[in-house]
Amino acid sequence: MTTDRRTDDAGGFDDSLLDALFAEARDEAPAPLAQAFEARLVTAALAAQPGAMAPRPGWLARFRAMLADVGGAPSLAGMGVAGLAGIWIGFAAPGSTSDLVTTFWQGAASVSPSVSDWAPATSGETLALGELLTLIGDETQ
Amino acid sequence: MPRDTTERMTAPESESLSDDALLGRYAAGDASAARVLVDRLAPRILRLATRLLQDRAEAEDVTQEALLRLWQIAPRWEAGGAQPSTWLHRVAVNLATDRLRRRRGVDFDSIDEPDDPAPAAVETMIDDDRRRALDQALAALPERQRVAVVLRHLEGLTNPEIGAAMGIGVEAVESLTARGKRRLAQLLEGRRDELGYDR
Numbered sequence: 001m002t003t004d005r006r007t008d009d010a011g012g013f014d015d016s017l018l019d020a021l022f023a024e025a026r027d028e029a030p031a032p033l034a035q036a037f038e039a040r041l042v043t044a045a046l047a048a049q050p051g052a053m054a055p056r057p058g059w060l061a062r063f064r065a066m067l068a069d070v071g072g073a074p075s076l077a078g079m080g081v082a083g084l085a086g087i088w089i090g091f092a093a094p095g096s097t098s099d100l101v102t103t104f105w106q107g108a109a110s111v112s113p114s115v116s117d118w119a120p121a122t123s124g125e126t127l128a129l130g131e132l133l134t135l136i137g138d139e140t141q
Numbered sequence: 142m143p144r145d146t147t148e149r150m151t152a153p154e155s156e157s158l159s160d161d162a163l164l165g166r167y168a169a170g171d172a173s174a175a176r177v178l179v180d181r182l183a184p185r186i187l188r189l190a191t192r193l194l195q196d197r198a199e200a201e202d203v204t205q206e207a208l209l210r211l212w213q214i215a216p217r218w219e220a221g222g223a224q225p226s227t228w229l230h231r232v233a234v235n236l237a238t239d240r241l242r243r244r245r246g247v248d249f250d251s252i253d254e255p256d257d258p259a260p261a262a263v264e265t266m267i268d269d270d271r272r273r274a275l276d277q278a279l280a281a282l283p284e285r286q287r288v289a290v291v292l293r294h295l296e297g298l299t300n301p302e303i304g305a306a307m308g309i310g311v312e313a314v315e316s317l318t319a320r321g322k323r324r325l326a327q328l329l330e331g332r333r334d335e336l337g338y339d340r
Contacts, residue, residue: 030184
């Protein structure tokens, strides 16, 4: 560049010295990147890569996602109680179901109303088939 | 092509490939090609951007943005044409000069160059390393002179290319470069012996 050649010799640092400095600077290898910046660049490169797939989540992320599907952390309490109850039942071997119910609700079987308690007041009376059909017929008319 | 169907390169293999070929591998989904290209190209871009902007954080942003544009164009890159490194330098220069324009708030070419700062700015330099001396002297230059000198003498751009990047004419580029060099000589005055140059 011709214009540059007009540069004055300024106090002993002339064009030739400047050109030598420039040449050294051009040839010198640049400093390596800081590790964090390099990682940032590589991450950006991979994110922009054609066909890039989202990285497979780790086991913890997958567990959290599964937990969220069943109601999050609070659901663990219910699941825990149910699990403990199952273990207790396994160890206690309570036998038949009726025994188990009795264990939980003492005397519950004795307070259950019998079928006869629910029967209508006409319980015990015998209706002839003909009378029954007549009654039904009257109701439907 | 999905990434997981792409054959991975070994480190020695990737090191031997050209930037062109690596960019093709990157576009085909090879993650290792991206790492090699970052290692090869980014340090020079960062140094260029730092020299132009004199701000490390902004220089990193420019480097990241320039590389992002390279990744985006990778699938359409024509092998055997321009070198990725050359293309990337041009992009970085444009991004950096755009930032300098925004910094000024008006057109890059519309403000008169300020008076040259006093040589005392460099007198405080105590490092005798030539590279650092040059970088410090460049940092002390008025902005447009610095950009013109860096692009012309350190990046090897032609005057028309510099003019296009800076949005100014070729004559203005020549003037800025000449004034910049003259100013650099003044800033480095008296350090000839210190920098190891024999008289």
